[in-house]
Amino acid sequence: MSGFPFTPDPRLTGLVIAHRNAALIADRVLPRLGMPVPTRQFRYLKFDFSQGITIPDTKVGRKGTPNQVEFYATEVADQVEDYGLSDVIPNDDVTNAPTGYDPRDFAATKLIELVDLDREVRVANVVFDAATYPSGNKETLSGTSQWDDPDSTPIEDVQDAMDAMIMRPNKLVLGRPVWTRLRRHPKIIAAISTSGTESGVATLTAVADLLEIPEIVVGDAWVNTAKKGQTVTRTRAWGKHAALLHVPASLSSTTDGTPAFGYTAVYGTRVSGETPAKVGLRGGVEITSGESVAEVIASSELGHLFTNAVS
Template sequence: MPKSAYQIDPVATAITRGFSNGKMVADNILPRVTPVSKEEFKHNEFSNVDEAFTVPDTKIGRTSDANEATQSSKILTDSTDDWGLKTVIPQPDIDNQPAGVNLVGEATEHLTNLVLLDREIRVKNMVLDPALYPAANKLALDADSKLTNPNCDPIEIFDEALDNMIMRANCMVIGRKDFSILRKNPNIMKALNKTSGDKGKATVQELMELFELEEINIGEAWVNNARKGQARNIVRVWDGSILLFCKDAKANTRFGTTFGYTVPYQQRVAMTKFDPDLGLRGSTVVKVGESVKELVVANDMGFLISGTR
């Protein structure tokens, strides 16, 4: 197989691996586990969480062996997918770049941001899909219970969802618009104020304590859904649904029961090549990408609340 014309750029690779957009939450919902060394990998899918709560006979006779306790899981084979983008920088632009400006570095950051935004959308589409969850783990709010209804009682809604989960969620993901409505809900303010006063604005920390959560992730990202050449149609990525889920930060493809995670193959990389056929004096092509697989491995460890507005 012929070698690629692209060469790994160490400086650009350091930039893309160090890049972070705090407005994106995909890495908190499906956290990245230790990278695998091959594109194909095996992982556990927990399809019978009931066994974790089924107690075998623990009595042991004087000369007999202990009964065995196991938790069933399917060992599945999967593989990572490649995701990436490239851009072209004409050589005269590089030759004439001002002092202190790194056009390849700037292009790397721009491409990385778009690659991560695409991942944000993929994760959102996966975890906010009602078809992913068992009937007992999803709730579509009606007109009276939507967050926009002043009579909505989120405390009752969330407590009911959390108390009915076979393993209580410790995390939430919610869009910025829904969060802004939720934090000013009169019933929440009464609970926090411990009076009949229903005005105010709850903090993230106060809501975490109120719902006994370890983490609230607020989706801030925007995306332009218009096709090239059309008028812009910028919408929020996370909008209209709230997900409660269990996250075990120590879980990986072999051990630990958690809602889901992301399996990377190696790490994100940035590459460059010089193409003499692009432009009069040639151009530098910058390509950024990563190989990952997003997985939900225990769907009954999530609870989806949809139709929030």
């Protein structure tokens, strides 16, 4: 509460850091940099990819000198934002808790789960936002072109998009409804040997091999979109869209020069701790868990979006 100092708790911080070590979907789509940014404000590099495919005159005369070229990138300013939540726990709840259960531990982990879900929604929203992509790197499917129509051509759609991208994508990101229908598509099933299907349903590995894409990421998360107090309305965080992305397996910093569709800049480490709270007769604690991050779209040319991949 206001007027009390926040005290980070190494034990609680350890719990929320351990939670992040799980295979979070958001971290697979926009992975965290290996090195935290040194300050809240940071700069990252955007590249002009035409400089890598524009060939100058490379011929050198017997007494001539090689032509000079210059490689450059544009620095872009950005900053991390704080994301966190808190929960007030009366001291009586801690004192009277059953053996083996600490309400402070439970609160710390549940709070960070909600922070993670919020991050997953942010990542899904930016990756599946048509405004993120240049005009030639997006398309909206409709009618018989949608992948839940048996006459659609999902294999050709994905392969053609991959061939048109300036760098080969290494991830196909799908909402669960898209994957469920794609893996049952008759043309997918027909293109895969029986070893790659189970009762008429294609496996992730088989479809990845067919499309020659190293990883397929399926977003499963549900989100309640109703306002507080209203009847719960469940919505898929990743919707009915699909995106091809080129995201390196690891990135060290915002300026390491490795082209990437996007990544997550991190400031410091996750934190969880407590503040004394004036609650009940014997007081209590306010548990807070959170982190400071920024989701960065560094090179939108390294992605291709299919909006409304299924109906």
